[in-house]
Every structure is written in structure tokens, then in C-alpha cells.
Amino acid sequence: MSLFGLFKPRNATAPVARERLQILLAHERVALGPDNLIAVLRDEILATIAKHVEIAPDAVKVTMGQQGAVSTLEIDVDIPTEKIAAGLARQAPAKAVA
Amino acid sequence: MSKVVVVTSGKGGVGKTTSTAALGAALARAGNRVCVVDFDVGLRNLDLVMGAERRVVYDLINVANGDAKLAQALIRDKRVDTLSLLAASQTRDKDALSEEGVARVVDELRGLFDYVLCDSPAGIERGALLAMRFADEAVVVTNPEVSSVRDSDRIIGLLDSKTLRAEQGQRLQKQLLLTRFDPGRASRGEMLGVADVLEILSIPLLGIVPESEEILRASNIGAPITINAATSQAGRSYEDAARRLMGESVPMLVPGEKKSLLNRILGRRAAA
Incomplete structure (x- = not known):
């Protein structure tokens, strides 16, 4: 232990706080x-997804995080693949008309 | 022009009531007509800190519900004659206070006083929201400690969304009163410093009140510290804060600037 160690604050917990x-x-x-x-x-x-695909209300998860100086927005959407196929099939005739 | 100021914090035990009494007395001694109002329904204590606990006949709820006239409920301070108290009720029914009733009382108080200081209960429930509802300004009392800072942040959010002023798109001035500050511990890095708290909460600083034995002594005898020990360090801090509340520009002194050589060395090391 160096001599300077004696003067070092033991409990500098404020920066952690x-x-x-x-x-x-x-x-x-x-x-x-x-x-x-x-x-x-x-x-x-x-609401946007539900216009095109049948979706459960809890299938969309939005979370905000922070790592250092960077904030991240994470969007997690859970859609079963068969529903996407069905949704596209439904849209196809509409597109043909337009 | 009359100003309604809410003294709030979210967390309990940080010094809202002590600060309301001290700021109220300091403002009154400076010549303002001041009323301190206890919003802590069920757990009133401002009367005790002000030394008026045996003089309470009617309270805020009696006036809000029209059971008593405001003049009957106001208790004039025996030491400073421009200072009055409106006590809280001791009823256990938290819903006894209606928003319309509070609106009427605050309106009437505005006509009688220069400053109306509303001592908020702890928490973010109905009582705390009613205390801030009609405020023009807020004093956010915070200790340099994580849970107090977090709760103050929450209260600042509520001040910006749940007050009448916020709803009308008007600005509500919010200022930080840092209490129970220990300069020695802060300089050694053991306690959040003034700059830390200001940076996190990002509202202007109204004052720094050091942890002090005088405060307990003042509440023991039922006298606001700005009456009982106005020249003590904590007393002076409150006097300065009250003058800033009046719009005066008073230099901010961080308590305990007079440091021993050893403290100075340790302080530098913590800061580095």
C-alpha cells in the first residue's frame, strides 16, 4: 500500500450513486x-401492424435503454409466420383492383 | 401580486414541513403577508413545527367544505404578526378534501396574502396532487441521497403535467432546495454533491441547507429556525432561499467552504 493510499477516500460512492x-x-x-x-x-x-396482419395486443414490445451516451429504442414484434402469409394473401386481390 | 408556492418532494422525511415553516417565517419577517397551509390531511405537523398545535380550532377541510370561515381558521403567529397558519385536518378520510373546495380556499388566500406556502404531504397521491394543483411556483425539497433524488424527479414530472398551470400551457417555476447536506461527506465523495443533484434534476437551485442540530432544536421548541436561530448556518441558508424566492439575487454559498487543510486535500482527491 502506497503512502498516497492513506489519503484516498475509502467510500467515494457518490459517483456510483x-x-x-x-x-x-x-x-x-x-x-x-x-x-x-x-x-x-x-x-x-x-395499430399500423393490425391494419395488415392479425396480431395479439401484447405482441409488440417497446423498450428504451441507455448504454453510455447512447439511447436505444428497441421494438420487438412477435408475429407468427402463417399470419403474415394470410395477411399478404388478403392484400393481393386488393392490389390487383388498384 | 400574490404567489402560491407548493413545497413538495415525493419522499417523506426530507424536510418539507421544516422548510415550509422556515421559508414562511423568513418571508414574513421580510415584511410579506404569508400564510403557510398544511395539506397533509390525517398527519398534520406544520402546526407542531410552528408551535401552534394548541391553537387549532378549525382547519383546511372545515374551510374547504364551508363549515368554517377562513378568518376563523387562520392562526396568526405570535412572534411574527404577518405570518399565519392554516392547519390540516386530522380526519382519516383522505377524500374529505375536494378540488373545488381547495380552489375556493386558495383563491380566498390569494386575496389576503402575498405568499401562500402549501406544505405537501409525501407521496404522489391525491393530497400531494391537490397541494400542487393551484401553485404558481414549486420548491422541490431534496436530500443528496438516491431515493430522494429519484422521487423528486417524479414530482417534477407531475408538476409539469398535473398542475393547473401546466394544463393551461403556462410555465411553472420549479426550484431545488437541497436539505440535510453534509459538505464534508460530499467533498469526500461519500455523498452526492450539489452539482451532481443539479445535473440530474436540471432545475435551478433555490438554496442549500446543511445538516444541522439547530433544526431539531427549533422543531423541539416549536419555532421555525428562521425565528429561533436565524443566524445559524441553516437559518441563514433559509433566509437566503427566502430572499431568492422573493426574486432577489443572493450569492449561493456552499456550506462548509471553510475547510481544514486535510479536508481540502481529501476534497481535491475526491473531485479529481
């Missing part, structure tokens, strides 16, 4: 904020 809060609040502000961006995005994405 700051980082944890910054990550947590970036997430919570979006999830709980007045605009509720995630809920709005999820509903609109769901």
Missing part, C-alpha cells in the same frame, strides 16, 4: 413522463 440515478431516470422519464412516449409508440405500431 450519480451514475445509477442517471441511467434509471433516463429510463423512468420516458416510461412515466407526461408524454408516455413508450405507450404511445407501442399503440401506434400495434
